[in-house]
Amino acid sequence: MKIELKGRRAIVTGSTAGIGRAIAEGLARAGALVVINGRTEARVATALQEIRAVVPDAELTGIAADLSTSEGSAVLVAQAADADILVNNLGTAHPNDFFKQRDSEWLDLFQLNVMSGVRAARHYLPGMVQRGWGRVVFISSESAIMVPKEMIDYGMTKTAQLAVSRGLAELVSGSGVTVNAVLPGPTRSEILGNWMKATALEQGITQDDAEQNFLKTMRPTTLLNRFTSTEEVANMVVYVCSEQASGTTGAALRVDGGVIRAII
Template sequence: MKIELKGRRAVVTGSTAGIGFAIAEGLARAGASVVINGRGEERVAAALKDLRLRLPQAEFEGVAADLSTAEGSSKLASRITDTDILVNNLGTAHLNGFFDQSDDEWLELFQFNVMSGVRAARRYMPGMVARGWGRVVFISSESAVNIPKEMIDYGMTKTAQLSVSRGLAELVGGTGVTVNSVLPGPTRSEILGNWMAATASEQGITQDEAEQNFLKTMRPTSLINRFTTTEEVANMVVYVCSEQASGTSGAALRVDGGVLRSIF
């Protein structure tokens, strides 16, 4: 299968590092022109420099905007007025105690993980429908199904993304626009990778050993018995954004290493 996205523009939110960066690179390798996004100018500039060194023939531009806010979302929309592909990757997570969290902390995470994607979809999907082609992907998590007790707020936001994604797929059914979710499992992304590196340093072990301990204690149902790579997640996303994936919409597609113990 040869995926060809030449002539398509893609917006990947939260793409200066980790899974988002890998998705941006993967889409560019398939020929798409890619807009990357991050909150700060320095991070965006550094990511653009790295991507242009890796893929000198590809087309990239960057927009620094905090999409957890309506103002930041409007900034992105004013700079990038249209797109063929939207990957709502922006998201974060924090270890916390449910009984100690404030309302503001809950609402802040909801704005960051959920409303950023809602606003972007609301802005860009009408144009896709009008043209009769488009791809929207929400990067959710296996934590949407396996709600982690140490991050209940995070699990809630990831479940919410599945609901928004499925609802939007229903809304634009038959238009040529598809909407899907991708559910990564434990991944060597920036956030989890840094956490594992810090844990390894504290315990005097290697990062591989820290990851194995995490899997044994937190995700013992993993079938691949390792963390996935950001490229493995990106591969699924690039496929879902392709012409070849035209028969897939309203789906929740796993790249979780088999962590979720269910057939459907």
């Protein structure tokens, strides 16, 4: 299968590192013009340089904006008015104690993980519908289904993304626009990768050993028995954004290594 996205404009939020960075590179390899987004000019510039180093003919541009706020979202749409592909990847996670969390922490995470995607979809979907083609992808998580007790707030935001994704797919049905969610499992992304590195250093073990310990204690239902790579997640996303995926919409597509014990 050859995925060809030349002429398509793609926006990937939170794409300076990790899964978002891999998705941006994958879309660029397929020929899309890709908008890189991060909070700071320095992070955006570094990501642009890194992708151009491995995809010399990539069509890229960068926008520094904090999409956890309505003001930052306004900056994005002012600099990139239209898109054929929107990947709502921006998000974060922090292990925490449910009983010690403040209301503000819950609300801040909801703004970042959920409302950033809501605001972007609200702006870009009408243009996609008008043109009769578009792809919107929300990067959710297996934690949306198997909510982790150490990050209940995170699980909640990822479940919310599934609700938004399915609802939008219903809203634009029959328009030529598809809306889907992708659910990664434990992945060697910037956030989880750094957590595993810190754990390995603290315990005097290798990162591989730290990851195996995490899987055995926190995700024992894994079938893959290893962390996925950011590229493996990106491969699913690039496919969902392609012409070949025109029959897939309203779906929650798992790249979770079999963590979720369900056959559908």
